[in-house]
Amino acid sequence: MEILNSRLILRPQDWDRSLRFYRDVLGLAIAREFPGGTVFFLGQGFLEISGRGGPGPSPDQVLWLQVREVRAEFERLRDHGVTVLAEPERQPWGLDEAWVADPDGMRIVLVEIPADHPIRTDVRPPQA
Structure with missing residues (x-):
């Protein structure tokens, strides 16, 4: 496909x-x-x-949004009265995440990938 x-x-x-x-x-x-x-x-x-x-949406549905600065976006959304589900926090898998909800309850996770996270770091051994 x-x-x-x-x-x-x-x-x-x-x-x-x-x-x-x-x-x-x-x-x-x-x-x-x-x-x-x-x-x-x-x-x-x-x-x-x-x-x-x-x-409303199923609790199994989540909208995943990668942002540059999770804390700044989270604070901006909180200031707009958006429903907060979880404050920004570093997760065990190394991503910084904050959770909010849309007006119908759709869960939205805001994700910042730290500079040293493997998703952003080339973990291959250096080429000779």
Whole structure:
């Protein structure tokens, strides 16, 4: 299978409220709009909010967002009244994570990858 594009689609309970959250609070840039939906740039992917959803997301669903400075983004979101689930903290796997929720309860993890983490460090032995 050759994947040409991908996106996560959310069906919010209140589309206008979610639009304001993802556009104005998180600050995601809009990739395109269509009647009843908006697609946001999400790093190397996309996030679409469209339609109308039911009682909320499954606790098994998480939106993972890598940011440059997790503490700064977390404080900015807290100042906007975003629901806080967990303060920024270094996890056993070496990533700095903070957890918040969107207006429908979709859990969002903000992740900062420290400069010395293997994801950002070339751990191969030096070439001779």
